[in-house]
Amino acid sequence: MNVKLKVENLSKIFEFNGNRVKALENINLEVYENEFLTVMGPSGCGKTTLLRIIAGLDTPTEGRVLLDGREVKGPGADRGVVFQQYTLMPWRTVLKNVTFGLELRGVPKDERIKIAKKFIKMVGLEGFEDAYPYQLSGGMQQRVAIARTLANNPEIVLMDEPFAALDAQTRNILQNELLKIWQKDRKTVFFVTHSIDEAIYLSDRVVVLTARPGRIKEIVEIKLERPRDRTSIEFLEYRKLLLEILKEEVLKTIKRGE
Numbered sequence: 001m002n003v004k005l006k007v008e009n010l011s012k013i014f015e016f017n018g019n020r021v022k023a024l025e026n027i028n029l030e031v032y033e034n035e036f037l038t039v040m041g042p043s044g045c046g047k048t049t050l051l052r053i054i055a056g057l058d059t060p061t062e063g064r065v066l067l068d069g070r071e072v073k074g075p076g077a078d079r080g081v082v083f084q085q086y087t088l089m090p091w092r093t094v095l096k097n098v099t100f101g102l103e104l105r106g107v108p109k110d111e112r113i114k115i116a117k118k119f120i121k122m123v124g125l126e127g128f129e130d131a132y133p134y135q136l137s138g139g140m141q142q143r144v145a146i147a148r149t150l151a152n153n154p155e156i157v158l159m160d161e162p163f164a165a166l167d168a169q170t171r172n173i174l175q176n177e178l179l180k181i182w183q184k185d186r187k188t189v190f191f192v193t194h195s196i197d198e199a200i201y202l203s204d205r206v207v208v209l210t211a212r213p214g215r216i217k218e219i220v221e222i223k224l225e226r227p228r229d230r231t232s233i234e235f236l237e238y239r240k241l242l243l244e245i246l247k248e249e250v251l252k253t254i255k256r257g258e
């Protein structure tokens with residue numbers, strides 16, 4: 001298995017108003033090519049910080065991140081990010097939101113429209129190309145955000161609780177769509193979630209971080225065939241295992257009043 005992304009001895013300390021918060025401590029992690037890897041952990045353990053550092057939106061205090069062997073020094077088109085909150089540009093149509101990154105890279109108009117339409121179709125929004133974000137439901141907006149990210153053809157897709165704001169049904173539908181796209185497109189995915197169910201349903205491996213400062217507590221390989229059955233005994237066993245691993249860390253966070 002080829003290593004796509006490598007996180008080496010990474011620590012992060014935030015300093016503000018005379019306070020020091022150690023968010024991450026000595027994270028070492030390899031994400032393989034085409035892997036669907038999920039990070040979980042109690043609130044405030046540094047999941048978003050880790051994702052932001054990989055995205056190049058923040059810098060580590062110690063250590064480094066390598067993508068295809070090259071050190072990450074800032075944001076780049078090789079990493080596509082999907083956040084929890086819909087980050088579409090309200091003044092642009094669906095099509096224009098999806099073509100945005102391609103425009104920035106100078107892709108000719110005809111080609112960028114062709115690429116955008118392909119991904120809009122892939123996320124099930126054919127016919128909505130000329131709609132504006134306010135005309136779409138939350139689930140549809142998140143589909144557009146996913147299409148926009150994929151249209152840029154990143155090496156790795158970084159997703160920070162992308163479905164957390166959606167209702168349970170829509171969330172399940174989008175999980176299936178994401179899996180279909182992932183299987184078809186063979187992208188590497190680095191996914192952050194609070195949902196044990198979502199982590200087991202989607203991932204090849206689940207990384208559990210400790211309470212802050214986030215360290216790697218355990219990595220659980222999900223050895224279930226896809227499509228996965230959320231009601232199977234094996235699925236429930238993974239659920240129990242992850243609950244146990246997380247419980248101790250969540251209790252630490254609660255005790256600290258966070």
Ligand SMILES: Nc1ncnc2c1ncn2[C@@H]1O[C@H](COP(=O)(O)OP(=O)(O)OP(=O)(O)O)[C@@H](O)[C@H]1O
Pocket residue numbers: 014015016021022023041042043044045046047048049050212
């Ligand atoms: N820009 C910042 N300045 C100061 N402290 C920060 C900053 N960003 C994050 N932190 C702190 O770093 C720690 C980790 O935050 P982070 O958002 O990465 O956690 P998280 O695991 O994603 O949390 P949640 O699950 O609640 O989204 C928290 O204590 C947070 O307050």
